[in-house]
Amino acid sequence: MNTFGHLFRVTTFGESHGPAIGCVIDGCPPGIAIAPEEFAHDLARRATGKTRHTSARREADEVEILSGVYEGVTTGTPIALLVRNTDQRSKDYSAIARQFRPGHADYAYWQKYGIRDPRGGGRSSARETTMRVAAAVIAKKWLAGRGVQVRGHMAQIGDVLPRSHDWAVVEDNPFFWPDAAQVPELESYMDALRKSGDSVGARVTVVADGVPPGWGEPVYGKLDGELAAAMMSINAVKGVEIGDGFASVAQKGTQHRDVMTPGGFLSNHAGGVLGGISTGQQVVVSVAFKPTSSLRLPVEGVDVDGNVVDIVTTGRHDPCVGIRATPICEAMLALVLIDQALRHRAQCGDVGEVPHRIPGRVDG
Amino acid sequence: MNTFGHLFRVTTFGESHGPAIGCVIDGCPPGIAIAPEEFAHDLARRATGKTRHTSARREADEVEILSGVYEGVTTGTPIALLVRNTDQRSKDYSAIARQFRPGHADYAYWQKYGIRDPRGGGRSSARETTMRVAAAVIAKKWLAGRGVQVRGHMAQIGDVLPRSHDWAVVEDNPFFWPDAAQVPELESYMDALRKSGDSVGARVTVVADGVPPGWGEPVYGKLDGELAAAMMSINAVKGVEIGDGFASVAQKGTQHRDVMTPGGFLSNHAGGVLGGISTGQQVVVSVAFKPTSSLRLPVEGVDVDGNVVDIVTTGRHDPCVGIRATPICEAMLALVLIDQALRHRAQCGDVGEVPHRIPGRVDG
Amino acid sequence: MNTFGHLFRVTTFGESHGPAIGCVIDGCPPGIAIAPEEFAHDLARRATGKTRHTSARREADEVEILSGVYEGVTTGTPIALLVRNTDQRSKDYSAIARQFRPGHADYAYWQKYGIRDPRGGGRSSARETTMRVAAAVIAKKWLAGRGVQVRGHMAQIGDVLPRSHDWAVVEDNPFFWPDAAQVPELESYMDALRKSGDSVGARVTVVADGVPPGWGEPVYGKLDGELAAAMMSINAVKGVEIGDGFASVAQKGTQHRDVMTPGGFLSNHAGGVLGGISTGQQVVVSVAFKPTSSLRLPVEGVDVDGNVVDIVTTGRHDPCVGIRATPICEAMLALVLIDQALRHRAQCGDVGEVPHRIPGRVDG
């Protein structure tokens, strides 16, 4: 199961330190103008090596379009994207080829398949998410043509919460943080963390504006259900919330229910989804990332023969994987939305065919 | 998309107040002994009308097996289960056929399809979950034959948390509550809530013991990803956590990582899943339910013509939908596990074929 | 795999002599008016017991709509259809419960599942096709709304070929035969065959008029590929042809290629499909049915213990299964077309969105 989506299908392949990673996008609508350069921006946003707060992998991530685009326009045939792994440095990992790093997929892969590619985590490396971001560049372009915009920001790092929220500054700091004033504080926080050799978790929030009502497939292909699966498919994710999420547990019904008026909804506790279908409000998803498992601090572990071993993970590692997760969460949101849009169009026809709508409020 | 699962596929149908609800289970292994009576226990656990704390729908939910079982044994052909709706009471709902109840799927369905069945919420009613529980009875039986057991309990109601945890008492109180001493307190809490006409949210935790390592499909069919989608597909769910979930955000890596020893894991912050694959530890899933949206308390709303209307929901409603969600969450956990088990068997062969395992700790 | 279709998904269930057979149609467009009576016509066309030339099962095949239709209109939610088996007569079959009838699925099912329902062939009975015809009633209605019409006729029985072709007479004789003058000859042919206790094969041709260009998914979901799978999924089918089919083997390219003019194609050797996509011409499919395997004439066989036994099949059997296959082939053609139409709409938008078309000739 290395394919995401039902009608806009993205199949990814590749290991962290194999010859290349790539994806095949099948079911893409024809007629979308796309150029290789357009991938650069988002790939840079997620790229490792971007700041001293993220690990030191240094490669261009040049995307080659192998198929499905003719004279700069998608043709409706499968679009294959390829990125060569130029900076493999497998030596970093050779030491632990027969060991199971705690908190890593090493043990689980070995148990499942009886074999694993230990180079840089192989298939379980976050390297795979490069192709999600690349595929989402095309998805976002189609969505933008329908007035749908996807954005995200960091909502928590360790126990640090934003004191204010300003979309304008999110892209101007290495943490996708919505409060510029806190950035210096976060810088020192991360520096201290890196020195200590430890890591910390994070929470990312992504939103979609302009989603029309009616996207989402009850009962088992619900918009929120697909979003939950999409986010949980990202490495290190341990939780997903839609709208108020777990806060809903302590809420009263009178408090949670979003009142509708002819002018739209008066609140958005639901996060833009009711009964698994979009309401026309802003779609709001929040994602929990666990702290990086790869630490310099040694830990007792076992090897494939069941012997006790000391595990020390060298090589590149982020003290907070969540930092570069924002573009990945945005990508998954975009991939879910285009897939649901096409599924809705298949069954119910195009937007124009459905009845008059009550506009939902779509501000943050 | 009314089908759940890839190899153990459950397709449900039916509206809350139509002639019947049912499901078709396709891909079920042959040779499982199953009798109609076996559905009664779990259906009773989820049934409405069970206590004064849940709504008053009174029907037997008699399951008729229409196919796929010969002389009490599954044959490998599709198993169709049917439950007639004997207590329809559509009069309760006729009043609001052209209104959109806040917090309900009414508006979203109408926007998607341009038509909706207003009787008792139609397809969006929790009535549909009856068939998930029924299908899971068969799944649980197959899993039990492989030493896998699925259980659940309520973990929070409103702002009330369990003060102790005893699996033994969970089935002995109407709240699936793990602390018997708190039950009287919860009784009065719910009574007061019902009198007030309001509702409250809840948190349910379900666990699976005995899951062997290796179940789960990286990258997009991860065990935790499928669990997230499964739980989010249940009505009123707004959040899903695996293991420590959102608590991981504030954790340090040294704190979160589960140390392995030849005797097994020393902790289970991961919730039994690494890299999307089971580790052999207990699989732990926690689910957030929003408060019931159907309230006696009137609220301003709109109708299909965009007019302002006063909405008062009469009829049967739980002040806390979470109360009877525990068996439903267990069912979804069981359905995900059998599906992943079959998928693992397809690609990697049977358990016997995979190498020696390090036993994971599987205590509660 | 008891589900047919990708977006218009039909899942069937039920055994020949179980309590009921049925289907669930998922992904059906909302807003299609449909009434229970509308199923009667096509079900009668395929029904056994229609003439002395088909087997004697006598039951009404009353279709009950269990869900997905509100006030006579499809709602977009799953449509469940149920037909009770009122005439089960399992006694006819009990004798051979442990024997493998030659040419039947008995042996294959037993080898696959280690268990089988012997009553009337269980799941492998042609009884299952009742639900394909029922589901296709809805599909045909949607297609008719887009100007697409599906028809079929018998093209060969044993070595008898039509001497002329008149669509007008096809529905007026029990053989769906296009040459009225030959009907008496066929009557005596079938009578002699029945007396002899033997059976014979048949060829059925089905066509679709009004299919717009552009339906069909290259490369693996080709319109002709889906048609081949659809027809081959019918019991007793051994071959499928599109357009000229096997006759193309001996043709020259200059002879086979269909010349295009501004007025349309000048011929239709391709059968309305090029590169897996409809051309706007008539879609032409021809299907080969083997002779019925259930014969009164005894034959040596084996039982489940590997003993040699004499096999005599009693009970109802058609001397030519092909006779009532015409409506079934039409149904599969309709189910493929609606599925492809929805898939096309998902990726490429509605017909209106694609460029000016050169009209293809759509006569027979």
Place this chain on the structure above:
Amino acid sequence: MNTFGHLFRVTTFGESHGPAIGCVIDGCPPGIAIAPEEFAHDLARRATGKTRHTSARREADEVEILSGVYEGVTTGTPIALLVRNTDQRSKDYSAIARQFRPGHADYAYWQKYGIRDPRGGGRSSARETTMRVAAAVIAKKWLAGRGVQVRGHMAQIGDVLPRSHDWAVVEDNPFFWPDAAQVPELESYMDALRKSGDSVGARVTVVADGVPPGWGEPVYGKLDGELAAAMMSINAVKGVEIGDGFASVAQKGTQHRDVMTPGGFLSNHAGGVLGGISTGQQVVVSVAFKPTSSLRLPVEGVDVDGNVVDIVTTGRHDPCVGIRATPICEAMLALVLIDQALRHRAQCGDVGEVPHRIPGRVDG
């Protein structure tokens, strides 16, 4: 829909004259030893430019393994295979970029997508089948480990039929012809055809020996149904037969039915499939190929503006596409078999788990 298979999933991409073609194989069992060289043999068998009887494309078709193989063994993660298009010669095709070649997919693609890649037929070129053959190399290796062997031969070219059948000579002549004595006759036949500028159709027969009973999914994933779809997905295929195929139409039941004895079946009219499930006999599939549509002989046609134009196809073309179709049909047979084998294993467990079998006769 550029993915073939359900559990052994092959997704192909690439246009005839784009930068590259490739595929991603998902769901492949781990532990299969595979080396790049192993692809060379089968790719050479299907390669164009092999003899003067096939078109002159001259390239090595070097397969690069991009992922899913570690130290020469499959890891269970997706296997990406890449072949660069080194001999593009797009100039051959530029002339007809705006014309619709009769018998080609040009018109259908343009109608579906509103855009097409005209270079060498783009996505609709037989070039895509290279990746089917490559993927099947891995499938065949897994099948061989279970005693399943796939073979094929040409069964008819134009109106020429084999006068004898000897598997030993099939690989020793450019026509995969089973009668060595006829090869000179075929040589002159093809030379004359090429001089005339015309083309001719062909029939290919492929068989699988050693298939155990029980593979195949009733009702809609039947082994024969999947085979029909698989073969029909190959360019230029117009018909598919299982076993006796269309010959069954004129057969009597007493003649067609395959008698079983404790020693196995006494005949194989069914082609190794009953009720959609393998019987343990040889699986026999026959495929009809239409004559090549690309001819030097000019023909009247239309262009994208609906003008009448003279169409002359220059560039490389086979007078008989069927000549190199044998390895492609074998590949599709292998891909269907491994997929069905994994699906059977998922539901019913491994071969060892199913009961004692009656051996079927498996001679040619």
